[in-house]
Amino acid sequence: MNIEDKADVRRRYLEVDTSNVGDALDELGYLDQGLAPEFSPYPATAGRLAGWAYTIRGQMSPYExxxxxxxxxxxxxxxxxxxxxxxxxxxxxxxxxxxxxxGMKERGCAGALVDGGIRDVSWIGKQDFPVYARYRTPVQSIARWKVNAAQVPVFLRGATTKLVRVNPGDFVLADEDGAIVIPAKVVERVLVEAERLTEKEKAIRSDLETGLSLQAALDKYGHV
Structure with a gap:
């Protein structure tokens, strides 16, 4: 996929919800792609997170x-x-x-997903750089934790399974409902189905707003 196509896919993913993406993944047999509910936006107003996974791994390693x-x-x-x-x-x-x-934003990075902590939350919020993390803390990593690899498969805490594997080039989406990982080989198939579900939900909401009952909407549109 070239740069222009990747940018278009990312733009389209920003228009769909993680809930519809999760439903699309379920239909394809990917049942355990949701991340742990502790992943939250920092600050709370960070907005949606969408982009291609660039993985970074580290471990506790005392040093000077x-x-x-x-x-x-x-x-x-x-x-x-x-x-x-x-x-x-x-x-x-x-x-x-x-x-x-x-520094990440200067390189065009679209945000960060952190299975760990961040700090300087209020200042990061001024950068228009969405970050989803498990917690915030004032304690720095220097002398405690070091990066030991990049662009390798990593494992993040999951919602329905203990760990979710994230490979370089997978797609990450996060919003008010949480965070989810879309394997690279089904990114486009999931997107098309999520867009279809999104349009269906828009039609249902429109009908409900004009007075259609919920039961009538379910009869008309089927399971949502």
Whole structure:
């Protein structure tokens, strides 16, 4: 898929809900793609998150105070439309804050999905850079947690299964209902079905607003 096509897919995904994407994935047999309910937008007004997964993995590794060179190298490889997907075992610490968020945005990164913590939430909110994470914390990663790989398969906490595998190039979508991962090989099929469900829901809402009863709508449109 070329850059223009990827940008168009991302634009279209921003117009559908995670709930419809989840239903489309179910129909294709992908039943465990939802992420844990703890994933939330930071700040709460962050808006929707949509883009192609660029994975970053780290682990608790005590070291001398100073920068994390691997983290910086990983972030420098981000491309426009990517979502940086952070995984690891860093309970209680943040994986990044305001300055790295600014650096990611400068490279065209469309946001971040963090199976861990972030900080500088109010300042990140001023960057128009959506971040979904499991928690926020003032405790930095420096001297505690280091990046050890990028663009490798990672595993994030799931909603209906313990872990959800995220491969580089999968698609990430998050909104008010939560976050979900669409495997790369079905990104376009899921999108077409989610768009169909979206149009169906719009028609139902329109009929309900003009006085059609819920039962009549179900009789007309079937299961939703």
């Amino acid at each position: 105070l100073g920068g994390d060179a691997e983290k910086m190298r990983a972030c420098q490889q981000l491309q426009p439309g990517d979502i940086s997907v952070w995984s690891g075992d860093g309970e209680g610490i943040c994986y990044f804050g305001e300055l790295i968020a600014i």
